[in-house]
Amino acid sequence: MSPTQPSRRQAVTTVGALGLGVVGAASACGSGEASTAASQAVDQASSAVAGAGSQAASVAAQAIAKADIPVGGGRIIDALKVVITQPTEGDYKAFTSICPHQGCPVTSVEGGTINCPCHGSKFDISTGEVKAGPAKEGLAKKSISVSADGISLS
Numbered sequence: 001m002s003p004t005q006p007s008r009r010q011a012v013t014t015v016g017a018l019g020l021g022v023v024g025a026a027s028a029c030g031s032g033e034a035s036t037a038a039s040q041a042v043d044q045a046s047s048a049v050a051g052a053g054s055q056a057a058s059v060a061a062q063a064i065a066k067a068d069i070p071v072g073g074g075r076i077i078d079a080l081k082v083v084i085t086q087p088t089e090g091d092y093k094a095f096t097s098i099c100p101h102q103g104c105p106v107t108s109v110e111g112g113t114i115n116c117p118c119h120g121s122k123f124d125i126s127t128g129e130v131k132a133g134p135a136k137e138g139l140a141k142k143s144i145s146v147s148a149d150g151i152s153l154s
């Protein structure tokens with residue numbers, strides 16, 4: 001093995017830490033090729049993880065236009081796992097978009113509630129509190145700042 005390639009153990013450990021399913025391929029063969037394949041998978045996974053992080057960071061850095069949040073409704077921003085609502089004109093709220101019941105992402109804001117498609121829980125757009133179960137807890141609030149430029153997570 002060349003000194004620039006990670007050892008098989010390093011590659012398998014790193015891949016395992018990233019949650020990828022190539023461990024079997026690397027350990028089944030035991031050749032240098034398997035080690036190289038695992039190393040390439042690690043490089044690709046690292047790039048994917050870094051890309052996902054920077055995408056969310058760039059969305060977070062951009063202010064969300066106030067005009068995109070309807071009065072009496074809201075908007076789900078999947079990249080940030082957040083729901084921003086505007087219960088009354090000029091009053092913006094933010095909540096996690098992950099349902100506390102079993103972790104599904106909420107998918108709509110309609111009829112004054114934020115709605116989870118998995119089992120039908122509904123949450124108040126003003127407070128995040130449960131309006132209809134089976135969820136027992138409301139959506140956790142997120143901190144935002146509102147300026148002339150728009151709405152940003154803070």
Ligand code: FES
Pocket residue numbers: 099100101102103104116117118119120121133134135
């Ligand atoms: S996960 Fe949302 S209602 Fe069950």
